[in-house]
Amino acid sequence: MANLRDITMSGRDEQEFSIHWIQDVVDRVLARDVDDYLISAGKSPSGRIHIGILRELIVCDVIKRRLVERGKNARTMFVIDDYDPVRSFPPSTSLSLDKYAGVPYSDVPDEFGCCESYGAHWANELIETFPEFGIDPKIVWTSKLYETSEMLEEVRICLRKTETIRDIMVEYVARDFNEEQKQQYTEGMKTWFPASIVCPNCGRLQSGVKGGIEPNRVTEYDPNTDEVSFACPGCGHAATLPLSDVRIKLTWRVDWPAKWHLFKVTCEPAGKDHAVKGGSYDTGLEVSRRVFGWKGPVKVPYEWVQIGGRDMATSEGIVFIPKTWLEIAPPELYRFLMLKTDLKRTINIQPDRIPDLVDRYERFERSYYGIDNPTDEERELAELLYPLSEAETPSEHFIPKLSYKFAIVTSQLEALLGKEVVLERCKEAVRKQHDIEELCPETISHIPIRLSRARAWVSEFGSERDQIQVTEEVPQDVRQTLNEQDREFLATMLELLKGQPKNDEELQTAVFETAREIGMKPRRAFTVFYRLLISRKSGPRLGPLLNLLGPDWVAQRIESIL
RNA sequence: GGGCUCGUGGCGCAGCUAGGUAGCGCAGCAGGCUUUUAACCUGACGGCCGCGGGUUCAAAUCCCGCCGAGCCCGCCA
Numbered sequence: 001m002a003n004l005r006d007i008t009m010s011g012r013d014e015q016e017f018s019i020h021w022i023q024d025v026v027d028r029v030l031a032r033d034v035d036d037y038l039i040s041a042g043k044s045p046s047g048r049i050h051i052g053i054l055r056e057l058i059v060c061d062v063i064k065r066r067l068v069e070r071g072k073n074a075r076t077m078f079v080i081d082d083y084d085p086v087r088s089f090p091p092s093t094s095l096s097l098d099k100y101a102g103v104p105y106s107d108v109p110d111e112f113g114c115c116e117s118y119g120a121h122w123a124n125e126l127i128e129t130f131p132e133f134g135i136d137p138k139i140v141w142t143s144k145l146y147e148t149s150e151m152l153e154e155v156r157i158c159l160r161k162t163e164t165i166r167d168i169m170v171e172y173v174a175r176d177f178n179e180e181q182k183q184q185y186t187e188g189m190k191t192w193f194p195a196s197i198v199c200p201n202c203g204r205l206q207s208g209v210k211g212g213i214e215p216n217r218v219t220e221y222d223p224n225t226d227e228v229s230f231a232c233p234g235c236g237h238a239a240t241l242p243l244s245d246v247r248i249k250l251t252w253r254v255d256w257p258a259k260w261h262l263f264k265v266t267c268e269p270a271g272k273d274h275a276v277k278g279g280s281y282d283t284g285l286e287v288s289r290r291v292f293g294w295k296g297p298v299k300v301p302y303e304w305v306q307i308g309g310r311d312m313a314t315s316e317g318i319v320f321i322p323k324t325w326l327e328i329a330p331p332e333l334y335r336f337l338m339l340k341t342d343l344k345r346t347i348n349i350q351p352d353r354i355p356d357l358v359d360r361y362e363r364f365e366r367s368y369y370g371i372d373n374p375t376d377e378e379r380e381l382a383e384l385l386y387p388l389s390e391a392e393t394p395s396e397h398f399i400p401k402l403s404y405k406f407a408i409v410t411s412q413l414e415a416l417l418g419k420e421v422v423l424e425r426c427k428e429a430v431r432k433q434h435d436i437e438e439l440c441p442e443t444i445s446h447i448p449i450r451l452s453r454a455r456a457w458v459s460e461f462g463s464e465r466d467q468i469q470v471t472e473e474v475p476q477d478v479r480q481t482l483n484e485q486d487r488e489f490l491a492t493m494l495e496l497l498k499g500q501p502k503n504d505e506e507l508q509t510a511v512f513e514t515a516r517e518i519g520m521k522p523r524r525a526f527t528v529f530y531r532l533l534i535s536r537k538s539g540p541r542l543g544p545l546l547n548l549l550g551p552d553w554v555a556q557r558i559e560s561i562l
Numbered sequence: 563g564g565g566c567u568c569g570u571g572g573c574g575c576a577g578c579u580a581g582g583u584a585g586c587g588c589a590g591c592a593g594g595c596u597u598u599u600a601a602c603c604u605g606a607c608g609g610c611c612g613c614g615g616g617u618u619c620a621a622a623u624c625c626c627g628c629c630g631a632g633c634c635c636g637c638c639a
Contacts, residue, residue, distance in 0.1 A: 044639060084639060176564065176635075185636085206638070213638045252639050276634050277565070303567075304633080311633075344567070346632080353574070356588060359601095363587095409599055425599070433601060466600085505597085512597055526598065534600095541599040 020384060021343050025059075026066045028298050029267045037072055039063050040260075040268045040297070041137065042079035045105055045119040047090040049126040050312040050319045051334070052305040054133060055347065056269045058338045059302060061135045062388045063267060076137035078127075079259060082106040082119030083142035083249055085205040087213070102204035102216075102234060104249075106143030119143070129322040133331045134391025145259070146249060154258040155248055158194050159221045159228070161291045165194045165254060168290060172283045173253075193218035194254040198247035199232040200239070205249055207234035218248070253280050257287040260297055267298040275301035302343040309348055320349065328457040329354050333361045336389040351461040355454075358404040361389075369398035399442045400434040402426050407454035408466060409540055414451070423447060474532060474561050486528045487562060489520055493529075494558045497551040508543030532557060 029037060039060040043053050060076045067074035082105045089097050093111060095118070100108045105119030115121040120141075130136060145151050158165060166189045174185045196205045196215045206215040220229040220240070228246060231238035250258050260268070274281045281299055288296030304311060307320040325334055328351070337357070341347050367374035368382035387394055406429055414422045426447050427439055458466050482490075492514050496502075502510065515525035529546075530539045533554070539545065546554055 046639085081639080087638065173636080181636085208638090210638075215638070255639090272566075272634060273639095279635080280639085306632095309632095346567080348574085350574080353588080356574090360587070403601055406599075406601055409601090413599075422599095429599075429601070508597055516596090522596075523594080523598090530598095530600090538598065538600055541597090543597085544599075 022062055022066060022339070022384070022388070025267075025298075025300055025343075026063055029063060029067065030070070030072075032266055032295075032298065034264075034266060035073060036264070037064070037067050037074040037266045038077055038263055039067075039074065040077045040079060040263065040265045042081055042256075042259075042268075043123075043126075044081040044084045045122040046084070046087070047093070047122055048319050048321055049122055051307075051322050051325055051349070052271075052312055053126070054322055054334065055302060055305050055338050056271065057130075057135050057137065058133070058335050059269045059300065059343070060137065060267075062339060063300075065388060076135070077140060077263065077265070078137035079140045079142060079145075080119070080123045081142045082117065082123060083146055086118075087210045097209060101209050102206040102213075104143060104198065104205060106141070107198075107203060117143075126322060129326060132326055132391065133322065134335065140263075142255075142259075146247070150262060151258070152244065152248075154262050155195060155250055156226070156243065158250055158254050158258060158291060159218070159243075160223050162193055162221065164290050165287060166190070166192060168283060168286050169253070172278055172286065175278055191219070193221060193228075194251045195228075195248050196251065197228065197230040197232075198249070199230075199235060199237055200246070201237035202232060202235040204232065204234045207232075215251070217251075253283045254287055254291075256280065257284040257292065257296060260284065260288060261292040261294065265297040267300060269300040269302050272301060272303055275299065300343065303346045306346055306348045308350055320351075324460075328453050328460065329358060330361075330453070331391055332389050333358055335391070336361055336364070336385065339385050339388055351457075352463065354457055354461065355404045355408060362401060362403075366398065368394070371398055395442070399440060399446070400430050400436065401443065402430050402447050402450045403433060404450060404454055406433075407450045408458055408462070411451040411455035412458060412467070413540070414455070422451070426451065474557065479561050481531060482528065482561065485518065485520055486524070488518055489515060489525055489528060490532070490558045491562060492518065494555055494562070497546075497555045497558075501551065502547075504541075504543035504547055506543070507546050508541065511542055532561065 029039075041053070041056045041060050043049060043056075057076075057078065064074045064076050085102045085104055086097070086100045086108060089095055089100075095108065095111055100118075106117045108118035110116065110118055110121040112121060115124055123141075127139060169192070170182075170186050170189055174182045177185060195218045197218060198205050199216050204216060206213050208214050214233040216230055216232045216234065218228045218230055221227070221243075226243045227240050228243055228248065229238070229240040230246075249255065259265070270281050273279070281301075285296040285299070288294055306312070312319055322334075325331070333354075337347060337349070363372070364378075364382055365386065366372045367378040368386040370379065374382065407426070410422050410426055410429075427444065430439060430443060430447075431437065493511070496510055496514070511525055511529065512522045515522045526542060527537045529542055530537055533539070533545070533549065549557075
């Protein structure tokens with residue numbers, strides 16, 4: 001990313017320098033100068049769909065938003081490749097791979113019984129989160145798409161141009177082969193066709209699993225009769241049938257450009273697996289040019305999203321899904337992370353850092369509203385990215401929110417204090433932190449959401465220190481921090497605790513008074529107590545905490561270190 | 563083997579395209595807010611910018627090499 005100053009100098013509409021990757025991409029898309037801009041993304045529902053795909057969808061969404069701002073017609077589309085054949089199942093499934101290997105995801109039953117198919121189930125789990133993430137692409141299911149006459153026509157074009165496609169395949173796929181491999185590949189391509197058939201007998205597009213796949217490929221196509229032949233390697237069924245009577249699917253590297261052509265896709269991002277030089281995207285563009293006679297979409301390569309420093313892999317069960325994100329963090333934070341990071345950089349989502357990130361995002365939000373004296377740079381960055389990060393159009397005025405870190409503590413006190421009390425205290429905390437008298441309805445209605453997310457975060461991703469809990473014994477290093485005066489203070493408090501029971505406020509006051517009596521700074525007194533109780537230098541309001549733990553327990557605790 | 567990306571204080575990152583005294587957040591440390599629900603504010607500490615060469619008056623930045631980490635690269639999708 002270039003210097004933010006460039007944006008201020010050149011104004012917002014006529015950029016000479018790109019200040020952010022969004023500008024670059026949008027400029028490249030605008031150069032196509034078409035009447036309708038279609039920004040597309042796609043995913044095969046091979047199992048639980050992890051949060052990485054949201055990077056692609058959000059990139060599509062911001063491109064669309066920027067185009068619409070320029071007065072263009074722009075839409076987004078999400079292609080669900082549920083017509084793809086099963087190659088493997090995630091470890092968690094109860095379905096038999098033997099039974100379904102090679103069958104389109106749309107033909108595999110939903111083991112949970114709630115959706116039309118296996119593919120639909122996992123796709124729907126993702127799609128349901130779209131409104132919260134502020135995206136609304138037109139959904140296209142390839143299993144349905146292939147039933148249309150328009151798509152069949154694309155297939156027909158490809159079959160008629162098989163020769164050209166063979167040339168492209170040899171050119172691109174065999175590029176790095178040695179002579180022997182190349183020869184072998186070229187020989188094999190002489191009888192190759194760019195499509196497979198769902199066997200009318202066994203229902204498979206291909207046989208075998210990852211590593212040993214044999215497609216039920218078209219073996220012959222007669223352009224005069226429009227008939228295709230095939231011989232299923234799975235069940236042995238062979239036939240020659242009219243193209244309109246079979247369920248056919250183009251091979252991946254051709255399927256993609258055929259869809260681009262059918263919908264006239266202007267731009268489609270691609271993860272690095274597809275975007276690599278000479279990979280399926282480049283092959284697709286070549287097919288677009290030589291088979292369909294048009295340019296194809298603007299290629300936007302992007303790096304993957306990692307979780308906790310590891311790549312996500314559905315097949316290995318390493319998944320973090322959008323739904324989980326929404327349980328612990330606001331969607332706009334995810335959008336922000338996707339936007340602020342350069343496309344070529346891996347984004348590492350670290351769930352344990354969520355509280356910090358949420359609070360940082362809200363500082364960023366205040367920059368947008370000009371609160372807290374943002375620098376020019378901060379303000380410019382916020383002006384570009386904040387509206388794109390928010391799921392909906394930003395409100396006129398800043399809406400204060402309960403601090404996430406604060407919510408971590410208070411959400412855990414709900415069980416003890418009751419929801420009403422906690423809610424009141426949260427309201428008080430927001431008033432105090434933002435120095436306001438009256439809270440707006442949006443602020444109030446947001447508090448329970450934040451509490452619920454914080455609570456879920458603590459239980460799923462919080463470390464021990466995030467949980468309000470006490471160790472069995474006072475750790476040695478804590479004992480060592482105590483000086484004579486600290487001990488004197490604790491001894492005095494010990495006597496108090498053994499006397500008449502006191503309410504929260506009385507205890508809180510007693511800490512201050514006792515500290516002053518022996519000439520100790522109150523601050524130190526609190527630190528000493530928190531260290532003793534929870535090995536931290538600060539913590540929840542002390543009076544209630546002491547009563548929560550019980551005067552007897554606290555007394556014992558003090559005695560153990562005196 | 564071919565290719566891409568990254569390597570900057572304990573952790574996470576910015577700065578590199580257009581070379582000019584090394585920055586931010588978090589954690590840790592010290593203090594402040596004369597009653598603190600991990601909030602907030604201030605301060606100090608902390609880095610031979612992976613290693614080695616080169617270009618230059620000047621290199622985290624440009625060039626070459628190396629080391630380390632990660633990823634992609636048959637069919638299939």
